[in-house]
Amino acid sequence: MADILFELTNVRKIYQMGAESVVALEDISLTFEKGKIYCLLGTSGSGKSTLLNLLAGLEKPTMGSIKFLGKPLEKLSEKQLTLYRQRYIGFVFQSYNLLPTLTALENVTLPLIFRKISKRKRTLAARKMLKAVGLGNRWRHKPNELSGGQQQRVSLARAFVNEPQVIFADEPTGNLDTKTTYEMMDLITGMARERNQTLIIVTHDTEISQYADQIISVRDGLIESVKTVEKEKNANESENKEHENEDNPATNDAVATDNNGNATTSE
Amino acid sequence: MRIVDVLGMSVRNLYKRKMRTFLTLLGVMIGTASIILMISLGLATDAQFAQMMEDMNLDMTVITVWPQWGGMGWDPNTDSMVEFDERELTDESAERISRIPGVVVATPMMTSQMLFRTGPYFMAATVTGIRPEALALMGYNLEYGRFFTDDDEFAVVFSTRSELGFIDSTTDEFWSNRMWMDDPETLVDIHNDPIRAYYDMSWFWNRMGWGGGRGGGFGGDDDFGISIDEGFTPIRSFDINMIGVTTAPEFMWSSDRIYMHIEDLQTIERLRTEGERREREEREWNPHFSMVRDGDRQTYGEFFVRVRNMDDTRPVAEAIRDMGYRAHFDADWIEHQRRMNQGMETLLIVLAVVCLVLAAITIAITMITSVTERTSEIGLMKVIGATISDVRKLFLMESLFMGLLGGVVGIVLALGISFMMNNFEIAFLQNLNMGAPIMTTGAANASISLITPWLCGLALLIAGGVGLVGGYYPAWRATRLSALAAIRGE
Ligand SMILES: Nc1ncnc2c1ncn2[C@@H]1O[C@H](COP(=O)(O)OP(=O)(O)OP(=O)(O)O)[C@@H](O)[C@H]1O
Numbered sequence: 023m024a025d026i027l028f029e030l031t032n033v034r035k036i037y038q039m040g041a042e043s044v045v046a047l048e049d050i051s052l053t054f055e056k057g058k059i060y061c062l063l064g065t066s067g068s069g070k071s072t073l074l075n076l077l078a079g080l081e082k083p084t085m086g087s088i089k090f091l092g093k094p095l096e097k098l099s100e101k102q103l104t105l106y107r108q109r110y111i112g113f114v115f116q117s118y119n120l121l122p123t124l125t126a127l128e129n130v131t132l133p134l135i136f137r138k139i140s141k142r143k144r145t146l147a148a149r150k151m152l153k154a155v156g157l158g159n160r161w162r163h164k165p166n167e168l169s170g171g172q173q174q175r176v177s178l179a180r181a182f183v184n185e186p187q188v189i190f191a192d193e194p195t196g197n198l199d200t201k202t203t204y205e206m207m208d209l210i211t212g213m214a215r216e217r218n219q220t221l222i223i224v225t226h227d228t229e230i231s232q233y234a235d236q237i238i239s240v241r242d243g244l245i246e247s248v249k250t251v252e253k254e255k256n257a258n259e260s261e262n263k264e265h266e267n268e269d270n271p272a273t274n275d276a277v278a279t280d281n282n283g284n285a286t287t288s289e
Numbered sequence: 290m291r292i293v294d295v296l297g298m299s300v301r302n303l304y305k306r307k308m309r310t311f312l313t314l315l316g317v318m319i320g321t322a323s324i325i326l327m328i329s330l331g332l333a334t335d336a337q338f339a340q341m342m343e344d345m346n347l348d349m350t351v352i353t354v355w356p357q358w359g360g361m362g363w364d365p366n367t368d369s370m371v372e373f374d375e376r377e378l379t380d381e382s383a384e385r386i387s388r389i390p391g392v393v394v395a396t397p398m399m400t401s402q403m404l405f406r407t408g409p410y411f412m413a414a415t416v417t418g419i420r421p422e423a424l425a426l427m428g429y430n431l432e433y434g435r436f437f438t439d440d441d442e443f444a445v446v447f448s449t450r451s452e453l454g455f456i457d458s459t460t461d462e463f464w465s466n467r468m469w470m471d472d473p474e475t476l477v478d479i480h481n482d483p484i485r486a487y488y489d490m491s492w493f494w495n496r497m498g499w500g501g502g503r504g505g506g507f508g509g510d511d512d513f514g515i516s517i518d519e520g521f522t523p524i525r526s527f528d529i530n531m532i533g534v535t536t537a538p539e540f541m542w543s544s545d546r547i548y549m550h551i552e553d554l555q556t557i558e559r560l561r562t563e564g565e566r567r568e569r570e571e572r573e574w575n576p577h578f579s580m581v582r583d584g585d586r587q588t589y590g591e592f593f594v595r596v597r598n599m600d601d602t603r604p605v606a607e608a609i610r611d612m613g614y615r616a617h618f619d620a621d622w623i624e625h626q627r628r629m630n631q632g633m634e635t636l637l638i639v640l641a642v643v644c645l646v647l648a649a650i651t652i653a654i655t656m657i658t659s660v661t662e663r664t665s666e667i668g669l670m671k672v673i674g675a676t677i678s679d680v681r682k683l684f685l686m687e688s689l690f691m692g693l694l695g696g697v698v699g700i701v702l703a704l705g706i707s708f709m710m711n712n713f714e715i716a717f718l719q720n721l722n723m724g725a726p727i728m729t730t731g732a733a734n735a736s737i738s739l740i741t742p743w744l745c746g747l748a749l750l751i752a753g754g755v756g757l758v759g760g761y762y763p764a765w766r767a768t769r770l771s772a773l774a775a776i777r778g779e
Pocket residue numbers: 037038039044045046064065066067068069070071072073226
């Protein structure tokens with residue numbers, strides 16, 4: 023029996039815009055289990071990002087309760103929510119959101135900086151993580167010297183360096199071309215599986231949603247359906263294998279494990 | 290966040306916006322430099338004052354007291370115009386002043402002009418009347434002989450340089466002053482030559498022919514056209530009885546005065562006025578009354594008061610003023626100068642403060658721009674785990690750093706300017722330094738600007754403070770930014 027990470031009960035989110043109120047989420051009750059990959063699928067404006075923000079503690083639900091490992095998030099103070107994100111959550115954004123003044127390595131260390139980890143330790147961890155995303159030799163570069171795909175890899179490394187319980191990825195491939203999109207999806211899902219981390223991906227692309235274990239379709243602030251994906255589409259994953267061979271043996275292992283159908287095992 | 294990391298990130302951000310940072314620094318730089326220079330000018334002026342006081346050897350324990358003539362006047366005690374009552378200086382006032390705590394001696398002093406002559410040599414000299422018991426207390430030292438006592442009648446004490454006042458009436462040197470010569474020749478031997486004092490000067494000049502148009506110069510007594518015994522009765526002149534030579538204390542400012550018992554001088558004064566009166570009334574001057582001291586109630590033109598030490602000067606002077614007299618002491622003047630100086634310093638500091646306020650505003654504007662520009666960066670940091678205090682620290686550190694950097698550059702700038710002022714004696718800058726009206730030798734060598742380490746420290750503190758003040762509001766704004774902005778944006 024898998025551990026329950028998030029438990030949402032009757033969550034509503036209403037935005038008040040002056041006299042007008044926008045219902046972003048109607049009445050959501052959901053559970054997210056540890057170590058699984060989820061996909062929030064839906065059209066634009068359906069409320070996917072809102073749901074993610076609520077889970078990340080960036081916003082409070084208008085009604086209902088969100089429990090993280092049994093603790094209600096809405097009861098936490100601003101400071102506690104910050105610490106919650108510091109410790110348990112990694113973020114991947116559509117537009118990468120790297121700090122332009124910092125090098126790739128420093129960008130990766132950023133979450134550790136906020137956690138007051140010593141420079142030596144965090145540099146070591148960041149180097150390892152950059153290697154894992156296939157950027158082992160580009161750590162000195164500033165974001166504007168990297169391609170979009172490379173930047174997203176850096177941001178991936180940043181999301182994982184914290185060893186978080188959950189990774190939120192809001193349209194992580196929205197700015198990437200098709201080929202890079204698949205590379206990125208392989209990488210992110212592979213890394214999450216390898217580390218037994220929960221991954222919640224937001225997308226409107228049904229193709230991408232196939233990477234998930236569960237697809238949660240959102241529509242007009244309501245859960246339309248929750249589907250479990252039957253794994254039988256490994257074609258494009260093996261396609262990218264050679265590409266990651268040198269830099270990322272660990273991820274390759276994870277992919278291999280995945281190929282054998284043992285999704286939850288790692289190391 | 291660790292403070293080192295905060296520092297590192299702030300430096301990076303400042304470095305990335307080099308040009309803007311530099312322009313912002315300019316304000317702090319100029320502000321800091323000007324505040325340092327201004328304070329340093331003040332410090333140097335103070336140092337000059339100290340030097341000047343030392344050079345001038347001012348005696349800070351002497352107070353001069355004058356009678357109050359009445360009417361409207363400036364009261365230094367209250368620093369305001371007040372209506373004064375008339376008040377004379379009498380023996381009784383001397384006694385009352387003597388009783389003020391801290392007073393060593395209060396003595397009347399009066400001065401009178403007299404002529405001294407021996408043979409063809411004469412001098413016009415200021416004769417100071419003083420009480421015999423006050424001489425030593427006032428700081429007079431004897432070089433030769435003794436001071437007069439109450440028993441001496443018309444005894445005279447010379448000063449060390451008194452004899453230099455004698456000039457040769459047969460030459461034209463009347464208008465030259467031998468006092469100022471480097472190594473003046475002495476014409477008269479005060480110890481052996483018979484010297485006669487003439488207190489009725491108009492009469493003297495008349496006899497000399499200077500008043501009546503007869504040519505100057507007199508070789509002997511007979512030149513006066515009348516024999517000594519006949520015309521120069523003891524009333525108009527007398528042979529002096531020189532009993533001592535004294536070195537005058539510093540506050541007298543002169544080393545050529547001649548001293549007599551104050552009562553003798555009063556008697557002489559009375560004789561002179563009496564003589565003038567009679568001459569007017571009787572159109573003839575033939576007084577035959579003797580020079581005998583009388584014990585009339587006297588009023589005096591001037592008192593000298595010596596106090597125990599410098600700290601007593603002001604309270605005693607104020608007490609004397611409260612009694613209704615006028616009182617002056619040298620420290621008063623110095624303090625007055627100081628106050629004027631302080632006024633100027635205050636003005637300069639106000640200027641510097643304006644500079645720094647502008648600098649703080651510049652920093653604030655730069656930082657607000659920076660915060661606005663980095664909205665999504667700030668949001669991102671908040672999302673991935675920066676606490677409110679981390680964000681605040683980041684921006685405060687940036688502005689503090691900007692302030693400190695500006696401060697350092699400002700200090701260097703100030704040191705440079707100060708060095709130039711001190712070494713190249715830029716004339717107008719020296720004129721700026723109005724504090725020192727008298728340039729003594731010491732003051733001339735003294736610095737115009739004096740930058741001490743503590744002043745640099747203070748400047749850094751101020752510069753840092755300006756940075757923090759300027760950065761406070763922008764940092765607050767940064768903490769208030771929504772974390773969601775990062776995710777939503779673009
Ligand atoms: N801060 C806000 N204030 C007001 N309304 C909001 C706010 N954030 C979201 N909404 C509204 O809530 C609804 C859901 O928005 P949300 O961003 O969750 O959609 P989404 O599914 O992420 O869409 P997309 O795929 O375009 O990102 C939308 O109608 C949106 O206009």
